[in-house]
Amino acid sequence: MDAGRGRSENIDPADQWVLNPNTGEYELRLSPSAPQSPGPRQAPVPGPRRRPDATTAPPAAPDRDVPPPRRRRSTPEEPPPGRRGRKGGKPAGRSRTKKALLWTGGTMAFVLVATAAGGYLYLKHLEGNVDTIDVGDAGASSFRKNEAFNILIIGTDRRTGEGNSGYGDKNSVGHADTTILLHVSKDRSNATAMSIPRDLIVDIPECSTKLEDGTEKVIPGLQQVRFNRSLGESDRDPGCTMQTVKEFSGIKPDHFMMVDFNAVKTLTSAVDGVTVCLNRPIKDTKSKLDLPKGESKIEGEQALAFVRTRKAYQNSSDLDRIKVQQQFLGSLMRKMSSSDTLTNPKKLIKLAEAATDALTVDKAIGKASTLKDVALELKKVPTKNITFTTVPVKDNPAEVVKATVVVAEAAPQVFDMIKNDVSFTEVKKQKKKEKAAVAARLKGTKADASEVRVRILNGGAESGSAQNQLVYLQNQEGVTKSENAGNAEAAQTKTTLEYAPDQADQARRLAAIMGLSGSAMKPGESVTNAQGLPTMTLILGKDFKGPGIKLDSSSAKTPDVEKSTADKVECAG
Known part of the structure; x- marks a missing residue:
């Protein structure tokens, strides 16, 4: 059968991806009876999405070797925040959930489809799903495979995306509602995902953004305001958020990623749900979450409700929700890395499509080949050495009614550990270096x-x-x-x-x-x-990290902050 053309057999395209025992890689099977080989004939796959001209008919639907591009969503009611110049009309950022899931969700799928026959063409199709924003000097000009790197993962409270009109704040321009700074170590032995509370009081530096008409706008800075105002307000784009992170932590993000509400729903459905655990039953009328005590399997809308729930937990605060989201991400990572997922081509394709369709990144990593490189580097990090933590904070002493937080005394040490590539986990590889x-x-x-x-x-x-x-x-x-x-x-x-x-x-x-x-x-x-x-x-020497910071990360005493790792099941609530 010609894999590039439909036939009456109606074979699911995902079922044509098979493991070649000679190469250890996945590839497209061109014929049910044809032998597997390291270099089969490449099948046509969908290319990047293009905006159709008003005077031309839309392109014909692609052949079904891989899923075709989805229809473009309707134009949002108001312009999205940040720099323009993105492909298509997808809003810049729209999620209230933990965004580290996009690099876990898309990584395994990217790796396997990239090494398969026709994989590069499929990556070009996935590249067409991804929107890009030019953040200028706020980020790195290129992705460096042999260095440690920092990705700022951003979600906003903007009501955009299919089926999301009831979420977020109705009139929000899209603030930095949920943010994670993901640090990946130089030797790929560990990674740290540090959540940044939206109500953290910071100074937002002056920044510039490129408007839709191509002109540059310089936006004045703000002093002692909530961190979430670093995006959306006054046309601030993700580059402004990246500069704000550097301003208060000293850590420079190299790249950014943003996804929408749909990522939680589609990614959890693509892996047939993830298991979460609660210390007590939760019934939240605002998020519509209704789960018993103990373990439950969730996906789709229920998964989105789980990561958005806030009022049902302890102090009803955003800090409580951050802990729950971190536990959810650990469960999702384990499911993504399971053999049931990695050996199922149908799930892998669903993951790749779901992750990229929800994704907006900086131009430096917007190419298919670069996204593949990022995925391959992330794949090297062992799950047990991925640490989730939060910026150490305390109540704002300037407030009578406590509504915001400020960095606590332990924060500088946490920032220095990330900036100097020191792991929060004990890495066996480091211990073995000492003879x-x-x-x-x-x-x-x-x-x-x-x-x-x-x-x-x-x-x-x-x-x-x-x-x-x-x-x-x-x-x-x-x-x-x-x-x-x-x-x-x-x-x-x-x-x-x-x-x-x-x-x-x-x-x-x-x-x-x-x-x-x-x-x-x-x-x-x-x-x-x-x-x-x-x-x-x-x-x-050059490795000196400052007074009081130990040089040997395997023996260094980490600050007394709450943290968890991605390999352990923990109950929330």
Whole structure:
């Protein structure tokens, strides 16, 4: 049978995707009786969507090797927020739900269809589903496969998308209602998904956006306002939201992704539902959620109600809802990664279509090949090492009636850990790097901090690091016999501690304070300090993360914040 043309057999196109045992990849079967081969003839697939001209007839429906593009939704009642220049008329952002699901939902499907026969053409079809926005200098100009990266995942309260007229705020221009900063480590051993509360008080910096007529508009900044105003209001686009995140956290998002309400409904239906758990029965008249205590399987509208419910939980706050959404995402990730999903071509195609049709991204990752690269990199992260957390916050002390929050004391450490690529989970790969002989340097007695004598040099860290570390060691750790020795002769990548054999107990104490690994400890000859006394030498390398932040992520004490991982079932409510 010619896979590029319909036949009377009425075979479901998804059933034509088969696993080739010789290559380990999925490919289209061109004939029921034809042998599988590494390079079968490519079948025509739908191309990117195009807006039909008023004077021309719409293109004929594509052949049925893969699902055809869906009909374009009706034009929204008002222009969507943010930069224009997107393909088609899909609104910029429209979801109140946790948006990390789009990279879990589309990743596996992207990977498998991309490696199959005709996979590139199908990716071009999926590219046609995706809308793009130019955020200029707010994001990276390209996707870097060999570096850590940050994706800002945004959802808004705008009422757009088929079947969503009853959700969100009726007159909203589309604020940043639900936002996650997703950090993926350089070695792909772990990832952190940090939720940003919509009611967090921040400063929104001045930003520019490109209007529908192509002109640039500079939007003045705002001081001490809710984070959700960083999108939509005064034509602020996702680039403005990205700049706001950098302003209050110091973390620069490289790219952004936005999806609509339909993503929760279509993705959960594509995998035949996900399992969630409640500590008590929930019956919410506002979201229409009605679930018993214990485990339940949800999909479609019921899944959307689950992630939107707020009043039924504890304090009826957005922070309560964030916890529930994180637990939902963990369940969805497990279902996406299950063998039942990965070996079912029909589900994979549904996932790819659902994820991309709901997706708006920055232009730097809007191409089919780049989206595939992003998916492949995300696929490398083990589920058990994906940590969900939230910006540490506390009630706004300026308010009598508590309605907003501000960053708490633990927030800077959380931001620094993400910015410096430090995992919130214990990664086995990192533990195995220490060989027994090197690790032995850490074993043995430790001197009191007051007995540790060390001179500190800056060998590639940020300017002022030696003095800042000196102040920290003296005032916070009791290492009073320490001095700033200026700059090292040459910059170095790693922080090191050089010491004489009779200073080993002092070295072990300082290593424990700073989280130095055995490989960072360098036995050698003793040197003298400014008073002519024997001292160790601490050289702060480019990996130095700041005073009080441990260098060895596997042994670092993480801040006391609520967090969960994607591999564990947890009950909400």
